Amino acid sequence: MFYFMTVRFFHTSDWHLGQFFYNHSRHYEHEQFLAWLLEQIKQKQPHALLIAGDIFDVINPSSQAQKQLYQFLADTHELAPHMQTLMIAGNHDSGYRIEQVEPLLAKYNAKTVGVIRWNEDNTLDLERLILPIYDEQKQIVAWCIALPFLRSAEITGFNEHTTNSQNAIAYLHQQLIEEAKRRKTDEQALILISHAHMQGGETSDSERPIIIGNEEALSTSLFDDSIDYVALGHLHKPQKVGQDHIRYSGSPIPLSFSEINYKHQVVEVTIDPSKIDEKFTFQALHIPRTVDLFHIEDPLEQVFIELKALEKGEIPNIDQRHYVFIEYSTTIPPQPNLRQQFEDALPKDRYRLVRISRQYLSNENNAENKQTIHLEPPTPEKLFQQIWEKKGYHADEEVTKDFLSLVNEAQKKLEDDQSS
Template identity: 30%
Template sequence: MPLRILHTSDWHLGRSLFGRSRLHEFEAFLDWLAGTVESRGIELLVVAGDIFDTTTPGNATQKLYYQFLNRIALTPGSPCRHVVITSGNHDSPTFLDAPKELLRAFDVHVLGATTGDPADEVRLLRDRQGSPEAIVCAVPFLRDRDIRTVEPGESLEDKIRKLSDGVSLHYAEVARIAAERRRSLGADIPVIAMGHLFTAGCVTVEEDGVREIYAGALSIVCSTAFPPVFDYVALGHMHVPQRVDKTEHMRYCGSPIPMGFGEAKQQKLVLQVDFEGREPTVTEIEVPCFQPLERLAGSLDELSAAIAALRSAGSNAWLEIDYRGDEAPATVQEAMEQAVAGSLLEIRRIRNNRPLQQALRHSAANETLQQLDPEAVFNRCLEAYGTDESLRPALVESYREVLRSIREEDVMAEKEGKS
C-alpha cells in the first residue's frame, strides 16, 4: 500500500524578533499544518529537530505544541497514524523526552536524546491492520559526547575527524539494525532516516539563526554518512530548503517561517513524500506567509517613499530599515516613526552605521574594527553621538551587563553542546 509522509523541521516555537512575540505566526502555521495533514491524507508526520527555539519554552508555546499533537494524533478521524519527532540543537532533550512514554501510547514517537543503544532509534511503524509499513531511524541531535571521546592534546583537525567519524558510525549502526529488521520481517517497506545536522556544501542566508553545532566544525557530515539502505533522509537544521548533493531523496525542508529578515523573500516549504513500495516521490508544498517582513534600505527620501508605497498597499509588514545617509540617528528615528504612524506597519529595527563610522574615524589610520574591543567601540560611539558626560557611566555599565549576558549565553550553549 502507498504511504504518504510529510517532512518538516525547524519550527523554533517561541522565537521572537527583536523583542516582538511571534506567537500568532506559530499558531497560524500549526493550524495550517494540521489542515494540510488532514486535507492531503498524511499518514506519517516527521519533524526533524528544533521544535522549540529555546531549552525552556514558555507556557503559551508549550500549549501550542500539545494542542497541535492532540489535533493530528489524538483526534478520531485524523488520517495521521504516526508522528515522529526528534530533537535539534536548540531543544532540551530532557524536556522533549519527559512525556514520551505517554505520547508513544498514541503513536507519537519522541526522541530527545540518544540512550546509548542505537536500536532505540529504529522504530517499526504498522498500518491500521497491524502490518509493517515503514521503519524510521529517528536519530536525535547528536551531541559532542554522544559521538566522540576527548583525548589529551588532540588538535582541532583530530576533533573534526572524530566528530565526522562519530556521526557516520552512528548512522551506519542504525542503518544496519534497520536493514536486519526489514529482512527479518520479509517486508519490502521503506526505511526513512532523520537527522539534525549540517552537511557539507549546504546553503545558509544572512541572519537565519543557524548556528554552529560543533564548535569549530560546522561542515562535518558528507552525504556518504547516510548508507544506501535509507530510502529517504529527512533532515533539519538548515533553514533554506535544499537537496544534499543534488540527490532527490536526501532533503532539508527548511524552516516554515522566516527566522529573520534575511529569509524574508524566501519561499518556505514542507515536503510531501509519497512511497510506492520503496520509491519516494517528493512534492514541495508552499507554506503561506503569516507575517510579512520587509527590509528597506536607502536615504530618508528613499525610505519614506518605500514606506508610503507599503502603506498604500495596506501592508502590515514588520520593517527592518537600513539607513544610508549622514543624518543624526535621532532625526532618522523620528522621520521613520512619522512615516509609519497610523498605519499597520511596524518598525522592528533601524540600522544606522553613521555613529560607528564616525567613531572609527577617530582611530589610527592603521587601526581596524577587529583590533578594537567591544567597549572601546561603544565609547567611541558615545563620543560620536555627543552623549552627555553625566550619562556615560550608567550607559557603559549597562553595555557591560549586555556583554556579560551574551558571554554567559555562549558559555551555556557550549556546555549544553557537551552535556
C-alpha cells in the same frame, strides 16, 4: 509472496515555537501555520509526520509554546488517529526535556527522540533510534532512523569506535543503518531523520552554528544508498543536498530578514519500494505567509518615499502587523528624532518598525569609506572576532571553529545543569 506497500509522510522542521522576533512574539504566526498544517493532515491523511528538530526556539520554552505543541498533537490525533508523529531534538531543543513527556505523547501516537543513549556494555541503544511506521492496517510500511542533534559529550568516549566526534558520528550512522537494513523487508521503505548541517547546504544568518569536534558540516557520504529518503532539519531554506532524496524542508516562517524570499513549505513524500527507479516522489506544500517582512535599503530621502508607498489599512492586533527593517545611507549625521520620522511615514497601525541600520557615506561617496552601524548586540562569534582583531591577531577559520566549539560545549553544560 509479499505485497509492496507505499508510505506517505510529511517532512517539516525548525518550527522554533516560542520565538521572539526583535522582542515581538511569533505566537500568532505559529498558530496560523499549525492551523494550515492541520488542514493538510485532515485532507491528505499521511502515515507519518516527521519533525526534524528545533521544535522550540530555546531549551526552556515557555508554557505557552509547550501548550501550542501539545494542543497541535491532540488535534492531529483527532483528525488522523492512525498517523504517527516522530520528532527529534535540534540544537535549540533540550533533548532530555522533550523526552520527559513520553507518556503524554504516546496518547497522541507521537514519539520523540531527544538524546543518544548507550547500553551498560557501552554499545549503542539501537532500539530507541529505529522506529517503525505503520499504515492504516497496522502493517509496517517503513522504518525510520531517528538521529537527534549530536552533541560531542553524548557520543564520544564509550568504546574504541568513539574516541573523537568524527569517528563517533561515522560509527553511529553505520551501526544504525546496518541494523535498520536487517530489520526491513524488501517491501518496506527506509527513512532517516536528522538534525545536522550538511556540506553544500545554503545557510541564513538566523541559524546558530553547530560545531562538533571542530567540524560544522557533515558529509552526505554518511547516508547509505539503501536509504530512500533523508529528512533533514537545521537549515531554514528548503533545499536538496546533493541528491533529490536528501532534503531540508526548511522552517515554516521566516526567522530573519535574510529569509524574506524563502518559499516556506512542508514536503509531502511518497515512497513506493516496488519501483526500481524513482522510488520516491515529493510535492512542496507551500505555507501561506500571514505576516510579511519588509527590508528597505536606500538613501535616506528615498526611504521616506518607500515607507509612504507601502500598502495601507489598519491591523488592530499588533501581533498580526508586518515587520519592517530600514537600512538607510546618508552623508550627514541623522537627526535625533529620525526613528519617530520613520514611524510617522509608515501607514498607521499596519507595520512594526523593528530594526534600523545606518550606512554612513563620506562626502565623496566612496564605497570604500562606507560604514554600517548595526543597533543589535553582536553574536558571540562577532564579539570574539572584534576583540581578537583589536589584540592585533587575525581570526582565521580554524581559530573561529575552536572558539565556536568552546561556545557549543558551554551551551551544552548549561543545558545539562538546567536539565538536572
